[in-house]
Amino acid sequence: MNDNLVDNYINSDEIIKDKNMMPQNLEAEQSLLGSILLDNKILEDLPTNFNASYFFDPLHSSIYEATITLIENGRLADPVTLKNFLKDNKHNIDIDIEKYLIDLRDGALSLSKSKFYADEIRNCYIRRSLIIIADDLIHKSKYPRIEVTPDQEISYTEEKLYNLAEKDQINSGPSDFKTVLTNTTKQINDAFNRKGKLSGIDTGFSGLNRQLGGLNKSDLIVLAGRPAMGKTALATNIGFNAAKSSQLDQNEAILIFSLEMSAEQLGQRILAEQSTIDSHKLRSGDIDDNEFSKLVITQNNIHNLPFFIDDTPAISVGQIASRARRLKRKNGLGLIIIDYIQLIQGSRFSEYQGRVQEVSNITRGLKSLAKELNVPILALSQLSRAVEQREDKRPILADLRESGSIEQDADVVMFVYREEYYLDKGEPSQRDNESLENFNERFIKWQDRRNAAEGKAEIIVSKQRHGPTGVIQVQFEAKLTRFMDLVKNESLPDQIY
Numbered sequence: 001m002n003d004n005l006v007d008n009y010i011n012s013d014e015i016i017k018d019k020n021m022m023p024q025n026l027e028a029e030q031s032l033l034g035s036i037l038l039d040n041k042i043l044e045d046l047p048t049n050f051n052a053s054y055f056f057d058p059l060h061s062s063i064y065e066a067t068i069t070l071i072e073n074g075r076l077a078d079p080v081t082l083k084n085f086l087k088d089n090k091h092n093i094d095i096d097i098e099k100y101l102i103d104l105r106d107g108a109l110s111l112s113k114s115k116f117y118a119d120e121i122r123n124c125y126i127r128r129s130l131i132i133i134a135d136d137l138i139h140k141s142k143y144p145r146i147e148v149t150p151d152q153e154i155s156y157t158e159e160k161l162y163n164l165a166e167k168d169q170i171n172s173g174p175s176d177f178k179t180v181l182t183n184t185t186k187q188i189n190d191a192f193n194r195k196g197k198l199s200g201i202d203t204g205f206s207g208l209n210r211q212l213g214g215l216n217k218s219d220l221i222v223l224a225g226r227p228a229m230g231k232t233a234l235a236t237n238i239g240f241n242a243a244k245s246s247q248l249d250q251n252e253a254i255l256i257f258s259l260e261m262s263a264e265q266l267g268q269r270i271l272a273e274q275s276t277i278d279s280h281k282l283r284s285g286d287i288d289d290n291e292f293s294k295l296v297i298t299q300n301n302i303h304n305l306p307f308f309i310d311d312t313p314a315i316s317v318g319q320i321a322s323r324a325r326r327l328k329r330k331n332g333l334g335l336i337i338i339d340y341i342q343l344i345q346g347s348r349f350s351e352y353q354g355r356v357q358e359v360s361n362i363t364r365g366l367k368s369l370a371k372e373l374n375v376p377i378l379a380l381s382q383l384s385r386a387v388e389q390r391e392d393k394r395p396i397l398a399d400l401r402e403s404g405s406i407e408q409d410a411d412v413v414m415f416v417y418r419e420e421y422y423l424d425k426g427e428p429s430q431r432d433n434e435s436l437e438n439f440n441e442r443f444i445k446w447q448d449r450r451n452a453a454e455g456k457a458e459i460i461v462s463k464q465r466h467g468p469t470g471v472i473q474v475q476f477e478a479k480l481t482r483f484m485d486l487v488k489n490e491s492l493p494d495q496i497y
Contacts, residue, residue: 155318204241360405
């Protein structure tokens with residue numbers, strides 16, 4: 001397309017002013033649109049993520065949008081059919097829109113080069129976006145806000161760059177209902193074609209998979225429990241099961257942020273579980289030659305799994321986001337596990353607002369990150385001591401520390417509960433003025449409950465935004481810090497001792 005056409009149809013003083021300042025290629029835009037108007041099938045050769053926002057000229061963006069609308073409705077898009085959609089446009093009051101469309105079509109240089117024109121248009125858009133991001137960072141660095149730290153600015157900028165690289169957009173903005181319905185229908189169709197297979201990441205527990213459908217993308221899943229219930233062990237088991245499943249599938253990374261335990265401690269737990277060697281024996285080094293050989297074989301079998309551990313203490317949500325984005329760009333990312341929410345460092349500004357608001361900001365940030373990266377985040381949480389004051393020790397939503405924000409932001413809230421732990425602590429002793437016969441009867445009832453509860457645990461799903469709640473019984477081996485599917489589905493007796 002010749003320079004005269006470009007000069008004749010530049011459509012605003014603002015674009016003329018920016019023409020020499022912002023990356024753009026109007027000739028490529030005109031050539032691509034001309035090719036599409038000449039042969040609508042050209043659209044089939046364009047990248048699936050190519051969209052109207054890539055165009056520098058607003059009129060060209062409007063022409064492309066109108067063209068897409070006509071073609072998606074099974075109609076021809078050419079100068080005759082398009083002119084009625086564009087004649088009232090506000091971009092060019094003085095131009096003859098039909099003549100401009102005809103000039104675009106007749107000036108098409110090469111249909112076979114359309115993909116290259118599209119690449120050039122996108123590249124210019126990316127460069128313009130980079131300039132906008134850089135200018136915004138410069139402005140905020142020169143005129144900082146007191147409540148925003150430099151580390152937060154780095155995180156915000158990195159998020160914009162990540163979104164630009166991954167989604168070709170800085171702000172997604174509103175989606176029209178037609179687009180929403182199209183995406184929704186695709187998800188339903190995918191679910192139908194799975195024929196009962198998991199929609200999310202395999203947890204390694206059949207009952208939990210049935211209850212949740214796996215760990216689903218963009219969900220914030222909170223796993224809570226009192227100390228000694230095994231929530232870290234369960235989360236590690238889930239993460240490691242997911243890593244083994246991922247290796248067979250897409251080899252996406254499983255990332256654990258261990259804020260409480262060191263990477264080596266977590267590694268010992270995993271080796272104990274996988275090698276079936278007592279974790280205490282591993283810590284003390286009290287293993288024989290056969291067990292050592294077994295350990296070496298286990299290590300060789302699992303060392304290539306896509307499993308990553310970050311044991312940085314007092315890490316912030318911004319740092320978690322930054323490291324997760326980098327790992328996703330480099331290795332892909334299937335699941336993030338955080339142990340645990342209350343150890344995440346809040347912002348300096350939120351510290352003055354109180355702990356409840358600080359935790360609220362953290363959980364909101366984790367939910368936003370799950371949506372941004374389109375991965376599930378499994379975040380562990382402490383429970384308040386209120387559990388210990390009740391006769392029934394099974395946790396409920398109100399037991400969550402700073403429960404309002406955690407319960408509100410989470411898509412799934414589940415608890416891990418081991419009655420065996422509380423029964424061991426509550427072994428009955430003979431009361432004053434209690435006959436030996438009554439004591440023995442009470443002790444036998446306790447013993448029956450203790451035997452029935454031994455090696456068992458419950459995963460209590462108390463909230464699920466898109467599905468049912470319920471209780472899943474699993475098996476727990478304390479020596480191996482390992483949870484497994486329950487072999488025999490025995491229910492605990494309900495007598496009170």
